[in-house]
Amino acid sequence: MSSPSASLAVWTSSWLAGISAPDDVIDAMAEWAPMHLVVAADETTALLTGLSWPDPRADGIAAVLTSIRAQIPGPSVDAVIELLLPTAGAVEDLPPRTEFARAAIGAGQAVVLGRAGTSGLAFVPTVEGPDVMRWTAFSTPVKDHYTRDFTLGEAEYAMRDAVRGAAEALGSMQSLPTRAEHGDARTRIGEELAELMRHRYPVDTPERALRVLESADRVSAILSVARSSAPTEAPTAGAALAREELIRPLWAAVRAARLSAIAAGVASSVPRR
Template sequence: MEQLQRPGAVFWIAVCCPSATLTVWASAWLSGAAASDDVLDALLAWGDAHEVVAADAEAAVTLDLPLAGDFPGTPVQLLAALRAHGAGPARLVLPASGDPRGLGGGGPFTEAAMRAGEAVLLPGLGFGLVPVPIAEGLVRWSVHKVAVPLSPDYVALNEAEHGLTDAIRDSAGALQALDVARDRPGVRAELAAKLRARPRLNWPAGTPGRALRVLQRADEVGAILAIAEIDEPGGALSSSAAVRRADALRPLRTAVRTARHAAINEAVRLLTEQADRQP
């Protein structure tokens, strides 16, 4: 894995999603381990511009943000509101169909997070943020009041890492048994192109190396998954074989999400603890 250094930050070629970036950097900023400009710079990997709106009246009034449909606010306004209300560390959520863990029940926030496949939780304030790309280079963050109190959805990093390893082994065996794991011409070049196309993200200084290694591995497996799920040219894969392939890959998709979730939230936990120990 490539690593580059500059004062105050560590650059790794490791990708997850906009919510992961905001979760880590906003938590680092709130704990005094990063500057607000660092948060804003990190978000640029996902879009040249970011806007913020309140999805409901309570979010608008509490955080002093414009409602959806009004002229949007900015990430600077959001950060100021989080600081003013004493927001604690954020948490990443990566829900999927049939797996809404960490969302705390139904409601508009859960629905929006499920559609996006990602969200940022602010358990200390009872709000959640969901990013949606709405135009080329523009990401809109919608802030929702969370319907029910949230309890941390903790997954140990070593458990998530082992789960990813096991899922890789089991999925490979299942695909071989189904005879749907045949190499396509140029698949290695296709994978290399996907990995090269990923945004280069920077993480705060002090971000634990193991969390970043797990995040990197999950990202690489995610790229392989994306290729494995592409139908063969000419539709050579039958519909029944496609269903069996999807069933074989489902545990691996879950393991990738779990690994990303555990890596990001472990990074937040350790960064916050390091900041708390500073004199």
Template sequence: MWCPSVSLSVWANSWLAGAAAPDDVLDALSQWTPTHSVTAYDSVAAERTGLPWPDLDNTGAMSLLQTMRTVARAAPAQPAIALALPVPGDVRGLPPGTQFGRDAIAAGEAIIVGSAGAAIGMVPDFEYPDDYADSPAGDDDEFEPELCGLSWTVYSLDTLPVTSPIDLGEAEYALRDAVRSAADALGALRAGTSGADVADPRRLVEQVLEPTRAHRIPDHAPVRAVRVLENAAHVDAIITVSSGLIPIGLQSSSEVQLASDALRPLGGVVRSARLAAVDAILHSAWRS
């Protein structure tokens, strides 16, 4: 898993479908941080979920699960959970003109639960130690802050976005092309950095991938969906490493621009593949 919203959506959905226990959801969340809290953004969200209002008291991980269960069980069809992975210029899955949408874009991830007229949106916020903001400037490379908590904000949604389902087979086919393009880009950058004091890009890709392998996927997940997620993670890691190596491995601004332009579309392919795979996993829980 590459973000908390994926962990929460697939495991909470499995729990609601009877394919996982509450402890499975909590274990998945604890891979990110042991501390989770949830608050309502507005009074309607509080009414739909039972969260405190107007007192904005943070409640724990079990309240997070209860919040999702309260809204999802009232939906006429299952799964009643959907994932969004928005970025500027690609806001698929978000209702337009909402604070939820703006905060989701800033976070790069969100969850939508429920049906039209009774839905909620959820956005996580990473919390770090108070002294992180006071760390000396320029120490970013030396000081890796430890995530100390995730705070989930719940928004009421009056309307649900109109989305077109992404076919998993088509997403996998597009991802195969992306794998080749990403590998070619990494190979070119590897050649360009051969004389520089830079670690082997392939080793850097493995370092990026390593933390994601600690996150489990529900047993009912289709094999194809799991394969797509693994390939998407590999392409995403190559994009991350390549983006960092472009200024080192290329000499001219035109080369940098061409390399950046070549990598940019791959991000959209990765997001589409991940959305299709997660959607397949969500539906599989209700067929298992």
């Protein structure tokens, strides 16, 4: 699992469908941090949700689930559970010039929950310390449709190409001189993958979605190792630009694949339009 928001999205949808128990969700989220603080972003959201404001409380994921249940009482064609992974040049699903948008961009992730075409909730996680994660709840409009660059089938195909491209990027960057010894690349890729794979998925996650997510994790691990293996300063500005142009589309493909796969996992539990 690549992010706390992805975990919250798939486990919440499984719970709302009655496939997973609340304790399953809490246990899965505990893998990210043993303590979860929850706070409303403003007084209006606090009144709507019953969450604390302005100071967070150690109410844990149980408080998040209570707020979500109020927004989505159960499976419905109008239910929306949407993972967002905003990044530079890809913020189209965020309400512009809002505190939620700024927080989501800063975190690089968020989950939007509610009923399509109404006002719902968005949760943005931030790391407060080695054992503490903070979730901030925002009131936000819930869209009928969210941006998808890939279908699940297209994402699976794109990840096959991306694995090859990431391996080529790693080989290219490792051929450049570096100032520090980072260790064996294969070992470090394995360590990156092990960290991503320690987070579980619900039993109802479709096999194809799991394949896409596993491939995306592999590409992400290779790119992370490639980036740390590259020189901190490229020999020329042109070389630095070429290096960035080599890996940028691969990261974009990973992001798009993860969004499509998580959406497929959510749709398998909660009916979607």
